[in-house]
Amino acid sequence: MGIYKNIEDIEKIKKACRVSKTILKKIGDSIKEGMTTKALEIVAQNLMKEYNVHSAFKGYRGYPGLICVSVNEEVVHGIPSEKKNIKSGDIVSIDVGFRYEGFCGDCAATFPVGEISEEKKRLLAITQKSLLAGISAAAPGKRTGDVGSAIQSVVESGGFSVVQEFGGHGLGRTLHEDPGIPNFGNHGTGEFIKENMILAIEPMVNMGESKIKILEDGWTVVTCDGLPSAHFEEDILITENGNEVLTVYDG
Numbered sequence: 078m079g080i081y082k083n084i085e086d087i088e089k090i091k092k093a094c095r096v097s098k099t100i101l102k103k104i105g106d107s108i109k110e111g112m113t114t115k116a117l118e119i120v121a122q123n124l125m126k127e128y129n130v131h132s133a134f135k136g137y138r139g140y141p142g143l144i145c146v147s148v149n150e151e152v153v154h155g156i157p158s159e160k161k162n163i164k165s166g167d168i169v170s171i172d173v174g175f176r177y178e179g180f181c182g183d184c185a186a187t188f189p190v191g192e193i194s195e196e197k198k199r200l201l202a203i204t205q206k207s208l209l210a211g212i213s214a215a216a217p218g219k220r221t222g223d224v225g226s227a228i229q230s231v232v233e234s235g236g237f238s239v240v241q242e243f244g245g246h247g248l249g250r251t252l253h254e255d256p257g258i259p260n261f262g263n264h265g266t267g268e269f270i271k272e273n274m275i276l277a278i279e280p281m282v283n284m285g286e287s288k289i290k291i292l293e294d295g296w297t298v299v300t301c302d303g304l305p306s307a308h309f310e311e312d313i314l315i316t317e318n319g320n321e322v323l324t325v326y327d328g
């Protein structure tokens with residue numbers, strides 16, 4: 078399947094995106110201090126049965142979990158673990174991708190647990206603001222660098238830094254399709270965005286420096302300086318005049 082979707086495909090992708098967002102929010106609502114990240118995966122597993130969807134992450138390039146749960150300095154791709162406890166003051170990034178009738182939805186959000194620091198609150202707010210700026214910049218005739226540049230400028234004017242090794246992507250029957258959507262870059266560069274593309278926009282924002290490394294488990298991405306990181310992701314359909322956010326909660 079190409080990067081431009083037809084009407085039937087779009088209807089199925091919309092369902093996959095809505096159910097992904099709905100399950101994401103329900104997992105977020107279930108987070109309590111003292112839980113392990115594995116317990117959150119079990120919450121996800123039960124919701125997957127209820128909504129009759131499958132994980133698009135499990136087995137993707139050998140990823141072992143159903144969802145990703147990344148705490149504090151973990152940026153993305155945290156593998157749910159019985160050894161990892163969640164405590165008050167943490168920020169927990171949940172990333173989910175579910176397949177429904179052959180199509181993937183993919184979304185993420187970072188949730189505060191109990192009372193978090195003012196700087197963590199600001200990190201979450203700026204990351205969400207950068208996602209909205211990236212979404213606003215995505216329209217026919219614009220380019221992927223316009224989206225990246227919009228994200229980067231919000232993040233850096235907030236005094237934070239963007240992770241450069243990972244980014245957004247096209248989405249469809251497979252989780253990652255062309256075009257790649259960097260979270261940094263320059264206006265007027267990169268691939269052209271066209272009507273009927275489906276794009277996942279997903280800034281990963283570090284409180285400190287942008288440098289990251291991957292832990293020995295081969296998956297967990299952490300900040301090198303140990304400072305916290307946030308991640309928000311939505312899927313959009315490029316329309317004639319702009320875009321439509323597809324990852325909407327519908328209980």
Ligand code: MF3
Nearest residue numbers: 133134135137140145172183
């Ligand atoms: N939402 C992420 C992404 O779009 C997570 C996928 S990684 C996986 O890249 F391996 F867990 F699938």
Ligand code: CO
Nearest residue numbers: 183277279310
């Ligand atoms: Co994604």
